[in-house]
Amino acid sequence: MSVSATTRAPRGEEVDGREYFFLTEEEFVARKERGEFVEWAVVHDHYYGTPRPFIEECLARGETVVFDIDVQGSMQVRDHFPDAVLVFVIPPSREVLRERLVGRRTDASGAVETRMKNALREITYIDRFDYLIVNDDLDRAYEDMEAIVRAETLKASRARWQEF
Numbered sequence: 001m002s003v004s005a006t007t008r009a010p011r012g013e014e015v016d017g018r019e020y021f022f023l024t025e026e027e028f029v030a031r032k033e034r035g036e037f038v039e040w041a042v043v044h045d046h047y048y049g050t051p052r053p054f055i056e057e058c059l060a061r062g063e064t065v066v067f068d069i070d071v072q073g074s075m076q077v078r079d080h081f082p083d084a085v086l087v088f089v090i091p092p093s094r095e096v097l098r099e100r101l102v103g104r105r106t107d108a109s110g111a112v113e114t115r116m117k118n119a120l121r122e123i124t125y126i127d128r129f130d131y132l133i134v135n136d137d138l139d140r141a142y143e144d145m146e147a148i149v150r151a152e153t154l155k156a157s158r159a160r161w162q163e164f
Contacts, residue, residue, distance in 0.1 A: 002055065002067045005037070008046040021051065039069060039076035044114060048073070064149055070118075071125040078128075085152050087145065088129040092136040094119075 005021040007028050016022045023031070028047045032040055040049030050067060058065045067077060077084050091097040097119055101112045126132060131148050135141040152158065 002050050002058075002065050002069075004048050004050050004067075004069065005031070006046055006048045008044075023047075038080055039067075039073035041070060041072040041076075043070055043072070044111065044118070050077075064153060066145070066149070071122045071128075075125075075128065083158075085131070085148065086129040087131045087133060087148055088126050089133045089135050089141065089145075090123070090126075092134055096136075 003017065003019070003021060005023050005028060007023055007025045010016070010020070010022055014020065014022075025047060028040075028049065031037065031051075032047075032049065036052050037049035038052045038055050040047065042048075048069070050069065050073065055065055067073070069077070071088075074086050078086060091100060094116070098112065098116060101115055133141050133144045133148075
């Protein structure tokens with residue numbers, strides 16, 4: 001799993017370097033200007049981005065990297081890595097999304113409304129993704145993601161037969 005950087009404050013038990021790299025806005029902007037992110041965006045009034053060195057090291061080792069990012073970031077990843085496989089994960093309904101956001105108890109009601117509006121806008125990007133997973137059952141959604149990763153790594157176009 002990729003670990004993103006963010007300028008938002010840690011929530012609950014989050015640990016710097018595990019869930020996110022927590023940066024000040026000044027640190028984030030300086031790194032962004034140096035081109036140190038594969039993708040970055042301002043989401044819900046905070047900067048988020050994926051550090052380029054981490055991704056490049058994983059790819060150099062032949063690893064599959066799974067990102068947990070929004071549609072803006074996904075489009076940037078596709079720009080940098082045209083063969084990236086994009087998977088759109090969506091809740092089964094708007095009502096379920098609202099219940100999940102409220103149930104987290106990490107956002108004020110205004111932030112929940114902002115997230116709902118952003119989700120409706122992001123849905124318009126579905127046709128730019130390679131796969132769609134409806135997350136109505138977490139175990140099945142995880143199995144679907146595993147199946148996609150496995151299938152994509154088995155594609156002949158990605159084979160490392162030269163190493164044979």
